[in-house]
Amino acid sequence: xxxxxxxxxxxxxxxxxxxxxxxxxxxxxxxxxxxxxxxxxxxxxxxxxxxxxxxxxxxxxxxxxxxxxxxxxxxxxxxxxxxxxxxxxxxxxxxxxxxxxxxxxxxxxxxxxxxxxxxxxxxxxxxxxxxxxxxxxxxxxxxxxxxxxxxxxx
Amino acid sequence: xxxxxxxxxxxxxxxxxxxxxxxxxxxxxxxxxxxxxxxxxxxxxxxxxxxxxxxxxxxxxxxxxxxxxxxxxxxxxxxxxxxxxxxxxxxxxxxxxxxxxxxxxxxxxxxxxxxxxxxxxxxxxxxxxxxxxxxxxxxxxxxxxxxxxxxxxxxxxxxxxxxxxxxxxxxxxxxxxxxxxxxxxxxxxxxxxxxxxxxxxxxxxxxxxxxxxxxxxxxxxxxxxxxx
Amino acid sequence: xxxxxxxxxxxxxxxxxxxxxxxxxxxxxxxxxxxxxxxxxxxxxxxxxxxxxxxxxxxxxxxxxxxxxxxxxxxxxxxxxxxxxxxxxxxxxxxxxxxxxxxxxxxxxxxxxxxxxxxxxxxxxxxxxxxxxxxxxxxxxxxxxxxxxxxxxxxxxxxxxxxxxxxxxxxxxxxxxxxxxxxxxxxxxxxxxxxxxxxxxxxxxxxxxxxxxxxxxxxxxxxxxxxxxxxxxxxxxxxxxxxxxxxxxxxxxxxxxxxxxxxxxxxxxxxxxxxxxxxxxxxxxxxxxxxxxxxxxxxxxxxxxxxxxxxxxxxxxxxxxxxxxxxxxxxxxxxxxxxxxxxxxxxxxxxxxxxxxxxxxxxxxxxxxxxxxxxxxxxxxxxxxxxxxxxxxxxxxxxxxxxxxxxxxxxxxxxxxxxxxxxxxxxxxxxxxxxxxxxxxxxxxxxxxxxxxxxxxxxxxxxxxxxxxxxxxxxxxxxxxx
Numbered sequence: 001x002x003x004x005x006x007x008x009x010x011x012x013x014x015x016x017x018x019x020x021x022x023x024x025x026x027x028x029x030x031x032x033x034x035x036x037x038x039x040x041x042x043x044x045x046x047x048x049x050x051x052x053x054x055x056x057x058x059x060x061x062x063x064x065x066x067x068x069x070x071x072x073x074x075x076x077x078x079x080x081x082x083x084x085x086x087x088x089x090x091x092x093x094x095x096x097x098x099x100x101x102x103x104x105x106x107x108x109x110x111x112x113x114x115x116x117x118x119x120x121x122x123x124x125x126x127x128x129x130x131x132x133x134x135x136x137x138x139x140x141x142x143x144x145x146x147x148x149x150x151x152x153x154x
Numbered sequence: 155x156x157x158x159x160x161x162x163x164x165x166x167x168x169x170x171x172x173x174x175x176x177x178x179x180x181x182x183x184x185x186x187x188x189x190x191x192x193x194x195x196x197x198x199x200x201x202x203x204x205x206x207x208x209x210x211x212x213x214x215x216x217x218x219x220x221x222x223x224x225x226x227x228x229x230x231x232x233x234x235x236x237x238x239x240x241x242x243x244x245x246x247x248x249x250x251x252x253x254x255x256x257x258x259x260x261x262x263x264x265x266x267x268x269x270x271x272x273x274x275x276x277x278x279x280x281x282x283x284x285x286x287x288x289x290x291x292x293x294x295x296x297x298x299x300x301x302x303x304x305x306x307x308x309x310x311x312x313x314x315x316x317x318x319x320x321x322x323x324x325x326x327x328x329x330x331x332x333x334x335x336x337x338x339x340x341x342x343x344x345x346x347x348x349x350x351x352x353x354x355x356x357x358x359x360x361x362x363x364x365x366x367x368x369x370x371x372x373x374x375x376x377x378x379x380x381x382x
Numbered sequence: 383x384x385x386x387x388x389x390x391x392x393x394x395x396x397x398x399x400x401x402x403x404x405x406x407x408x409x410x411x412x413x414x415x416x417x418x419x420x421x422x423x424x425x426x427x428x429x430x431x432x433x434x435x436x437x438x439x440x441x442x443x444x445x446x447x448x449x450x451x452x453x454x455x456x457x458x459x460x461x462x463x464x465x466x467x468x469x470x471x472x473x474x475x476x477x478x479x480x481x482x483x484x485x486x487x488x489x490x491x492x493x494x495x496x497x498x499x500x501x502x503x504x505x506x507x508x509x510x511x512x513x514x515x516x517x518x519x520x521x522x523x524x525x526x527x528x529x530x531x532x533x534x535x536x537x538x539x540x541x542x543x544x545x546x547x548x549x550x551x552x553x554x555x556x557x558x559x560x561x562x563x564x565x566x567x568x569x570x571x572x573x574x575x576x577x578x579x580x581x582x583x584x585x586x587x588x589x590x591x592x593x594x595x596x597x598x599x600x601x602x603x604x605x606x607x608x609x610x611x612x613x614x615x616x617x618x619x620x621x622x623x624x625x626x627x628x629x630x631x632x633x634x635x636x637x638x639x640x641x642x643x644x645x646x647x648x649x650x651x652x653x654x655x656x657x658x659x660x661x662x663x664x665x666x667x668x669x670x671x672x673x674x675x676x677x678x679x680x681x682x683x684x685x686x687x688x689x690x691x692x693x694x695x696x697x698x699x700x701x702x703x704x705x706x707x708x709x710x711x712x713x714x715x716x717x718x719x720x721x722x723x724x725x726x727x728x729x730x731x732x733x734x735x736x737x738x739x740x741x742x743x744x745x746x747x748x749x750x751x752x753x754x755x756x757x758x759x760x761x762x763x764x765x766x767x768x769x770x771x772x773x774x775x776x777x778x779x780x781x782x783x784x785x786x787x788x789x790x791x792x793x794x795x796x797x798x799x800x801x802x803x804x805x806x807x808x809x810x811x812x813x814x815x816x817x818x819x820x821x822x823x824x825x826x827x828x829x830x831x832x833x834x835x836x837x838x839x840x841x842x843x844x845x846x847x848x849x850x851x852x853x854x855x856x857x858x859x860x861x862x863x864x
Contacts, residue, residue: 007180008176008180011172011175011176011180012172015168015171015172015175016168018167018168018171018544018548019164019165019167019168021544022163022164022167022541022544023160023161023164025537025541026157026160026163026164027157027160027161031533034537035537038537038540038541038544041540041541041544042540042543042544042547044544045544045547045548045551046547048171048175048547048548048551049547049550049551049554051180051551052183052551052554052555053185053188054180055185060278061192061203061204061205062202062203062204062205062276062277062278063196063202063203063204063344064202073192073204075185075188075192075558076188076191076192076195076204076205076207076208077187077188077191077208077212077213077554077560078188078554079205079208080205080208080209080212080213080216081213081216081503081550083205083209083282084209084213084216084217084219084220084503084507085506085547087220087223087224087282087364088220088223088507088510088543090224090368091223091224091226091227091228091514092223092227092510092513092514092536092540094227094228094231094371094375095227095230095231095234095514095517095518095536096533096536096540097375098231098234098235098374098375098378099234099521099529099532099533099536100533101235101375101378102234102235102526102529103526103529103530103533105526106526106529106530107526107530115530118530119527119530119531119534119604122525122526122527122530122608123527123604123607123608123669124666126525126527126607126608127607127665127666127667127668127669127720127721128666128720128721128724170580171548174552174576174577174580175555177577178552178555178556178577179555179556180555183554183555183556183558184556184557184558184559184568184572185558186447186557186558186559186564187447187448187558187559187560187561187564188558189558190447190448191448194448198444211442211444211449212442212444212448212449212450213449213450213503213504214441214442215441215442215450215504216450216503216504216507218391218394219492219495219504219507219508219510219511220507222394222397222398222488222491222492222511223507223510223511223514225397225398225488226397226485226488226511226514226515226518227514229401229481229484229485229488229518230481230485230514230515230517230518230521232481233479233481233482233485233518233521233522234521234529307402307405310401310402311402313398314398314399314401314402317394317395317398318395318398318399321391321394321395321398322395324387324391325391327442327443328385328387332443333384333387333439333440333441333442333443334387334388334391334441334442335441335442336442336443337442337443
């Protein structure tokens, strides 16, 4: 590999997007930002997938009148795959935003660590187990004030 | 500590992918399936746009799955957000600029959306792209005049009909002795509007379904904002 | 004309129509799903008893590898049948909403599609469909905890699908095809290198999210603890099993190299050990079941890591045993969900449910005549047959952890029959839940009685699945219209 063609920049861009997205998912504390990071990572993966069909000096895979026979075209399959993957991503993102709205109504926060602690408490309450090791102990002092809005207001 | 591990993981992933893609046969890959489709695609499906022949022909079954995912997401979103209370306050009407431009844009978007759907087998575009434009056309008036609502039940029925139409076109092919989703009808003259057999019909179903679904998603999300 | 596509298409069609139908007539919406499921079960029965298996159909009439094909063999039909049967058993007759009915049909259709699919990207599409449908079902519990658990599940699953797509991109750039049979012919040259291994790891992590693989299973206890009990049963019974079937197909056809097997063994042992230890610490019934489910699926991965037919058979045996046991336990959890302490003396109050639980617990541990014993036995024999250092360590880990498993399950069983419980007595099982659990128990006992014919049959199924040249021949040469 003595000299890299400039087209490799596309690859660097796609993989960079995946890296930014995954890093954002692991590092951000606000759940909405985590979701945005997921969207970025998906964009990177889609870009990488569409690049797999790249050809030098090729045109879009559409037969136009007057096109000379034997024109090189790029691979149509990855384009169709990415179209599918993008639409799948959109559906999941819309659903995720709706769930986020309900989470914010329910808990009054979108901070990942606070929510993790509150989810743990909620699950213990749901199961009728107190915090800590002793199953019989009372619920103890709550680490966070209970949010004003509860579920059941859909 | 956790952050450090995360960064290491991301760095490793990026490095690995970079090394792999630099080694991979970029732009000279085998492209076995792609070559086959480029050679036979126009004859087998009769569409000038080969991406369409892949989306609706060779991988039409994937498209059915994709439509189902959008439908499922809309359904699950409905489960999450629930029904809107009738007494919930509505947003105020938007200003003159938005109202006037939404009135102007609505017919334009409608025409562009329909054009893109109908020419999906000839030019770049198709049911998904056109459907998104249709959804925008119907969502813009809702933004401008929040007191006018689009009926959820109507959208749901439209979605159901379009999805069922896609499947029924596929099943009709089975009745005629073919496989599920096999293209029917005459392939027509390559490049003319009435070509590609049943593929344009499938794309119309896709366009209507995507439009209704995305409009429904947006309207429901808008409702959820309004009653908080 | 071949009607196999109906197994996928009819449930999807029913799902599209159910919400709108429900506005006209609630009863019709409730009955449409079971009717379609029964029809699909009949179709599965028709194909699995008829001859001509395995065969392949080319959807849209486009021959593979250009088009997508469905591959129908005994293994695919077995899993499709399990899917329809479990969804039918879990059908919420009493209190379901039309959205739930539609989501259940979507889950059934996507799972059947995964069982039959012969195309890598098609697997991705229907895998995502199953994921979204299960999000919807979990979230239908309606509590804020369910919302949060679903969102965290969604994030992990989203990360998984990004990794899966990256894996698909690497496979495609190296081979130029997505058809599994075509990949099977190309893999020995183009994927038997570092590119193939990385693609395998990425796809493994992507599919592993649903298969409760170690590293990407943090959603399991949260979701199983907050979802309705019958939904948890379906997730543990169907969704994880289909993910496993997909992994099995990929492992046999595309990524059949030693590094992949070793990696699977490591992750499987890690999953088994961590799952069972966490179950030992768990203080409420549902999370105990969730962690035990992680452990059992770890055992399945250990089974698949064994090369050759013995491995496939061992993994399948553990997976099928888990299908029989876990949904039933989640039905019991509908009213027993809660602190383990509340279950003291449950044996006196609901003797039937307690007896069923004891049966399942003994089978999970692997007490000899029960099917669970034979499943674990196959895994250990397979590992011993391999004989490497790694495999011997794995045997030791499995045996030690089985003791832990026995300890926590027997501790629970013991408390059932120990004196009176506290005041907070859990309600008795509803008649629906207990009779469903009983059905599974009867199935388990039948499997115990007919263990020898079952073993022969499983051996022939896995032999058929292992036959890669035959798979390739069926798909690529006989893929034409039938």
